[in-house]
Amino acid sequence: MNHKDRIGLYIHIPFCVRKCDYCDFLSFPAHADVQLSYMDALCKQIDATDDDRSVASVYIGGGTPSVVAPEQIERILCKLNKRFCIEKDAEITIEVNPGTVTGAHFDCYKRAGINRLSIGLQSAWDDELKLLGRIHDYQTFLQTFHAAREHGFDNINIDLMTALPDQTAEKLQHSLSAITALFPEHISAYSLILEEDTPFYERYAKERAGLPDEETERKLYYLTRDFLQENGFKHYEISNFARPGYESRHNSACWRRQDYLGFGLGASSLNHGMRYHNCRDMETYLADPCKMEEMLVLSEKDCMEEFMFLGLRMLDGISVSDFSKTFSEPFDEVFGDAAKRLIDSGLLEREKDHLKLTDQGIDHGNYVFSCFLFP
Amino acid sequence: MDRSKIRNFCIIAHIDHGKSTLADRIIERTGLLTSREMQAQVLDNMDLERERGITIKSQAVRTVYRANDGEEYIFNLIDTPGHVDFNYEVSRSLAACDGAILVVDAAQGIEAQTLANVYLALDHDLDVFPVINKIDLPSAEPDRVAAEIEDVIGIEAEDAPRISAKNGIGIDEVLEQIVAKIPPPTGDEDAPLKALIFDSIYDSYKGVIVFLRIMDGRVSKGTTVRMMATGAVSEVVEVGTFGAGQFIPCEELSAGMVGYLTASIKNVRDTAVGDTVTDHTRPCAQALPGYKKVLSMVFCGVYPADGAKYPDLRDALEKLQLNDASLHYEPETSVALGFGFRCGFLGLLHLEVIQERLEREYNLDLVTTAPSVIYKVHKTDGTVMDLTNPTNLPDPSEIDYMEEPVVSAEIMVTTEFVGSIMELCQERRGRYISMEYMEETRALLKYDLPLNEIIYDFFDALKSRSRGYASFDYDMKGYERSELVKLDILINHEEVDALSFIVHADSAYERGRRMCEKLKEEIPRHLFEIPIQAAIGSKIIARETVKAMRKDVLAKCYGGDITRKKKLLEKQKEGKKRMRQIGNVEIPQKAFMSVLKLDES
Numbered sequence: 001m002n003h004k005d006r007i008g009l010y011i012h013i014p015f016c017v018r019k020c021d022y023c024d025f026l027s028f029p030a031h032a033d034v035q036l037s038y039m040d041a042l043c044k045q046i047d048a049t050d051d052d053r054s055v056a057s058v059y060i061g062g063g064t065p066s067v068v069a070p071e072q073i074e075r076i077l078c079k080l081n082k083r084f085c086i087e088k089d090a091e092i093t094i095e096v097n098p099g100t101v102t103g104a105h106f107d108c109y110k111r112a113g114i115n116r117l118s119i120g121l122q123s124a125w126d127d128e129l130k131l132l133g134r135i136h137d138y139q140t141f142l143q144t145f146h147a148a149r150e151h152g153f154d155n156i157n158i159d160l161m162t163a164l165p166d167q168t169a170e171k172l173q174h175s176l177s178a179i180t181a182l183f184p185e186h187i188s189a190y191s192l193i194l195e196e197d198t199p200f201y202e203r204y205a206k207e208r209a210g211l212p213d214e215e216t217e218r219k220l221y222y223l224t225r226d227f228l229q230e231n232g233f234k235h236y237e238i239s240n241f242a243r244p245g246y247e248s249r250h251n252s253a254c255w256r257r258q259d260y261l262g263f264g265l266g267a268s269s270l271n272h273g274m275r276y277h278n279c280r281d282m283e284t285y286l287a288d289p290c291k292m293e294e295m296l297v298l299s300e301k302d303c304m305e306e307f308m309f310l311g312l313r314m315l316d317g318i319s320v321s322d323f324s325k326t327f328s329e330p331f332d333e334v335f336g337d338a339a340k341r342l343i344d345s346g347l348l349e350r351e352k353d354h355l356k357l358t359d360q361g362i363d364h365g366n367y368v369f370s371c372f373l374f375p
Numbered sequence: 376m377d378r379s380k381i382r383n384f385c386i387i388a389h390i391d392h393g394k395s396t397l398a399d400r401i402i403e404r405t406g407l408l409t410s411r412e413m414q415a416q417v418l419d420n421m422d423l424e425r426e427r428g429i430t431i432k433s434q435a436v437r438t439v440y441r442a443n444d445g446e447e448y449i450f451n452l453i454d455t456p457g458h459v460d461f462n463y464e465v466s467r468s469l470a471a472c473d474g475a476i477l478v479v480d481a482a483q484g485i486e487a488q489t490l491a492n493v494y495l496a497l498d499h500d501l502d503v504f505p506v507i508n509k510i511d512l513p514s515a516e517p518d519r520v521a522a523e524i525e526d527v528i529g530i531e532a533e534d535a536p537r538i539s540a541k542n543g544i545g546i547d548e549v550l551e552q553i554v555a556k557i558p559p560p561t562g563d564e565d566a567p568l569k570a571l572i573f574d575s576i577y578d579s580y581k582g583v584i585v586f587l588r589i590m591d592g593r594v595s596k597g598t599t600v601r602m603m604a605t606g607a608v609s610e611v612v613e614v615g616t617f618g619a620g621q622f623i624p625c626e627e628l629s630a631g632m633v634g635y636l637t638a639s640i641k642n643v644r645d646t647a648v649g650d651t652v653t654d655h656t657r658p659c660a661q662a663l664p665g666y667k668k669v670l671s672m673v674f675c676g677v678y679p680a681d682g683a684k685y686p687d688l689r690d691a692l693e694k695l696q697l698n699d700a701s702l703h704y705e706p707e708t709s710v711a712l713g714f715g716f717r718c719g720f721l722g723l724l725h726l727e728v729i730q731e732r733l734e735r736e737y738n739l740d741l742v743t744t745a746p747s748v749i750y751k752v753h754k755t756d757g758t759v760m761d762l763t764n765p766t767n768l769p770d771p772s773e774i775d776y777m778e779e780p781v782v783s784a785e786i787m788v789t790t791e792f793v794g795s796i797m798e799l800c801q802e803r804r805g806r807y808i809s810m811e812y813m814e815e816t817r818a819l820l821k822y823d824l825p826l827n828e829i830i831y832d833f834f835d836a837l838k839s840r841s842r843g844y845a846s847f848d849y850d851m852k853g854y855e856r857s858e859l860v861k862l863d864i865l866i867n868h869e870e871v872d873a874l875s876f877i878v879h880a881d882s883a884y885e886r887g888r889r890m891c892e893k894l895k896e897e898i899p900r901h902l903f904e905i906p907i908q909a910a911i912g913s914k915i916i917a918r919e920t921v922k923a924m925r926k927d928v929l930a931k932c933y934g935g936d937i938t939r940k941k942k943l944l945e946k947q948k949e950g951k952k953r954m955r956q957i958g959n960v961e962i963p964q965k966a967f968m969s970v971l972k973l974d975e976s
Contacts, residue, residue: 010934163928191928214925221929239929254934268935275938296938309944313932345902363926364902370948
């Protein structure tokens with residue numbers, strides 16, 4: 001089946017127990033009755049959607065989706081199954097946070113068809129977890145992880161953060177060792193980024209006291225990459241590592257510009273050449289869950305740019321022949337010069353049909369991507 | 376034409392004292408234009424002039440005034456440029472007049488330019504009467520200012536009209552005094568033609584339009600005229616007078632009149648301001664005094680940001696020069712910037728005006744190098760070379776000594792700031808000449824200053840150190856021997872010729888250090904580290920380093936923030952505009968002007 005005929009589904013659960021100090025996602029704590037009305041609205045939005053393309057992946061993200069009653073998650077997946085043609089072996093992921101899940105959750109998730117978990121650990125150090133404003137400690141995480149395994153989840157991602165305040169190479173090394181010892185299938189490792197309007201921004205943006213400097217940040221990054229590679233993980237995207245065959249299909253499809261439909265508060269979609277998102281205000285969403293905002297109709301040039309700056313995030317790079325097949329002009333005519341310059345400066349390399357970032361290119365990814373924007 | 380009913384005059388004032396506004400009121404009250412037709416400032420044709428509030432080119436207008444005595448008078452108001460860069464043009468405009476209105480701000484009183492202009496007017500034997508403007512300001516002190524005019528300038532100010540040009544107060548009195556106090560022109564209509572060119576502009580339909588004051592004789596269509604200094608000869612196609620912003624043809628211009636002529640002249644260089652127009656077949660015996668060739672004082676390299684636009688730049692300069700004989704240019708090449716032009720200007724304001732016009736009117740994206748003055752390089756072989764481009768400085772072994780231009784500067788300042796202004800002049804290698812108290816609270820400082828110390832930002836520094844109270848005027852004095860060196864800038868070990876400049880040996884180290892600091896701020900990070908060095912000859916005197924580009928952090932990118940990611944990338948790319956590739960380093964265009972900003976703290 002042509003990948004253009006397949007789509008991904010994203011379900012947003014904007015609730016959490018407590019908002020973390022660095023988090024700028026659309027999420028907040030809410031009472032059970034609000035949660036319930038929200039799930040109703042979510043179902044309404046799903047019901048109102050009509051798309052006969054086959055669904056290759058479902059991703060339930062947040063917030064912390066595990067804070068809502070697991071039966072509600074089951075209800076949503078039932079709804080999706082009715083409305084869409086979800087492939088038999090589709091990747092169905094839910095994000096969970098340690099301390100918010102019990103065996104009952106996992107039973108329910110299993111029944112609903114969920115086959116992949118993403119656990120927000122962030123660090124194996126309790127002091128770092130506290131600093132981040134997380135509600136769990138490492139011990140709680142271990143319980144959650146083992147419980148998940150016991151319930152038969154054999155595809156688990158662990159989120160890890162680097163470049164934390166006062167994080168040393170030794171501390172990171174310890175987190176990495178602890179996590180790899182558990183043999184998860186997938187690890188997302190990304191740097192702490194100060195986002196405006198978060199307590200962290202207030203705390204660190206001005207003085208950056210305690211935040212690692214440029215050099216340290218690099219050291220931590222290389223350490224993460226090398227350690228995970230040595231332990232059998234493939235560095236397949238800038239901030240993602242997986243055991244062979246366990247690359248996240250939902251996210252990969254997103255970087256390959258496959259269409260996806262977003263359900264829930266503020267969720268984004270790429271749908272037939274348009275990008276838009278659902279409204280971000282809860283009241284409005286509850287009243288009219290089908291209201292779309294900031295509809296952007298992508299021109300062919302926009303699509304070409306996205307093809308590059310999303311595709312190059314994958315370390316296998318982009319396929320030049322795919323580009324030429326997808327668009328009306330061959331790759332070399334559109335981006336030949338830019339690619340050549342970047343190859344000459346050692347940021348990109350060409351391997352047969354593929355154009356991909358070099359190690360140096362990964363370090364300067366944003367610069368490389370910006371070279372593929374049209375003036 | 377009854378000469379006794381003609382009044383040829385100009386308005387002189389310090390900048391911002393309200394000259395153009397008064398001109399507008401006069402034109403308005405004399406009824407040539409209805410209020411509706413009036414633009415804010417009729418005399419200032421160019422948008423740029425209006426925006427900057429200064430008059431760049433002389434303009435003239437003829438209006439008709441019915442005076443209280445029942446007679447109709449013809450007023451020829453000749454507007455003069457208000458900036459020291461254009462002193463020569465001012466002097467030629469004054470020579471075309473018989474009298475002048477001196478406008479003084481009722482709050483600020485006499486300023487350096489007021490004095491300079493009054494003395495210039497008195498030198499031309501003009502009858503000057505004062506007008507005290509802005510009496511509606513809360514801080515206005517018309518009595519004090521009137522006394523000051525009498526004390527300092529020595530002209531009677533007791534019955535000076537006290538007006539507000541802005542609000543139209545007291546304008547009638549000004550009009551009556553023009554009739555009473557400005558003398559009618561003299562001259563002999565039957566003598567051979569003798570006319571002064573006080574301006575000329577290029578019009579794509581009519582060719583060059585020459586602005587004239589007829590001193591003797593007459594000129595009409597068909598007269599064969601000769602420009603006495605340039606020698607250009609041509610037949611007059613049209614003569615006429617000036618409406619407000621338009622040309623009104625007439626039969627003949629005769630002695631005492633102000634007007635224009637066209638004679639299918641293609642180039643304003645043939646009609647130099649200050650030249651005398653005479654009848655080719657019946658020439659006058661002697662040209663009018665005071666003509667001089669206008670010399671460029673300040674030079675800089677002007678390059679198209681995009682090398683392919685070189686022909687466009689050349690065309691634009693050609694067109695601008697049609698209208699501005701004081702603009703000089705010749706092609707030059709720079710290793711760093713490619714093909715461009717070395718342009719000569721009357722001063723820094725003139726430079727800025729031309730640069731802005733090139734960018735706005737001709738839509739050119741320019742890189743300009745640091746301005747330079749003309750240095751005289753005395754070589755060991757006995758020859759002297761005029762150096763306008765630092766790059767061309769001969770090897771030190773061939774140089775005997777160098778000279779730099781020096782100006783006599785007059786700075787008027789309230790006494791509380793005398794100390795800080797003297798300090799400024801000292802810093803700029805000024806030589807103290809004298810200080811006179813104009814009155815208790817104000818002093819006139821005289822200094823000799825090297826021109827290269829004032830062409831950059833002296834005026835701004837003066838203003839900031841006197842909270843805007845100091846005013847400044849200067850005259851070229853001559854050349855003086857000086858210890859000068861060429862400071863070179865190396866970026867990534869490559870000398871960037873366009874960044875070299877000449878500086879006094881004593882300040883070379885400091886300038887070099889600050890130049891490196893400034894460039895460090897201007898040059899974005901690259902993939903590699905970039906050393907920036909300042910050198911005199913082979914000796915490195917300062918160094919800074921632009922660190923290698925910051926490496927990206929491990930950021931995640933999920934379906935929800937692709938639009939935002941793209942915006943971030945666009946921002947990153949945005950910073951790359953207006954860059955110039957030198958070797959493998961990209962330098963922003965404005966870095967080439969950094970030398971101008973060395974004194975910003």
